[in-house]
Amino acid sequence: xxxxxxxxxxxxxxxxxxxxxxxxxxxxxxxxxxxxxxxxxxxxxxxxxxxxxxxxxxxxxxxxxxxxxxxxxxxxxxxxxxxxxxxxxxxxxxxxxxxxxxxxxxxxxxxxxxxxxxxxxxxxxxxxxxxxxxxxxxxxxxxxxxxxxxxxxxxxxxxxxxx
Numbered sequence: 001x002x003x004x005x006x007x008x009x010x011x012x013x014x015x016x017x018x019x020x021x022x023x024x025x026x027x028x029x030x031x032x033x034x035x036x037x038x039x040x041x042x043x044x045x046x047x048x049x050x051x052x053x054x055x056x057x058x059x060x061x062x063x064x065x066x067x068x069x070x071x072x073x074x075x076x077x078x079x080x081x082x083x084x085x086x087x088x089x090x091x092x093x094x095x096x097x098x099x100x101x102x103x104x105x106x107x108x109x110x111x112x113x114x115x116x117x118x119x120x121x122x123x124x125x126x127x128x129x130x131x132x133x134x135x136x137x138x139x140x141x142x143x144x145x146x147x148x149x150x151x152x153x154x155x156x157x158x159x160x161x162x163x
Contacts, residue, residue, distance in 0.1 A: 018057035036105035128154035
């Protein structure tokens with residue numbers, strides 16, 4: 001997949017939450033990477049084309065709230081093992097200028113770690129049963145099954161991969 005970002009993204013070393021307002025409704029989301037240009041949000045939300053979006057987050061270094069209007073770049077309902085595209089929403093900030101953009105850039109550069117070797121990505125999948133063909137397909141993408149746990153849906157698969 002070709003990289004189109006103008007500024008480097010930073011992956012959070014821990015889960016950071018924010019509030020995504022969608023046409024006046026508020027949803028708590030997990031922010032898994034951030035740059036001055038946009039963010040990736042781990043959330044499964046139905047968002048209509050052209051919906052008005054605003055992301056609010058608290059900057060960890062000074063506890064100030066940043067609110068940024070944004071647009072949906074892409075949405076993925078489930079992890080795609082063929083492309084490695086995770087489940088969630090990618091948003092691009094619109095009209096973030098001056099101090100707010102500088103604060104986002106500083107936060108992304110200082111507080112979020114870049115993707116570094118030795119780090120692990122993980123995915124949790126809910127399935128009715130273990131499908132060997134799906135596990136084979138996932139392993140071709142570098143994913144390893146770390147655990148399979150019983151769940152209400154049947155089984156919860158925990159997968160790990162080194163990026």
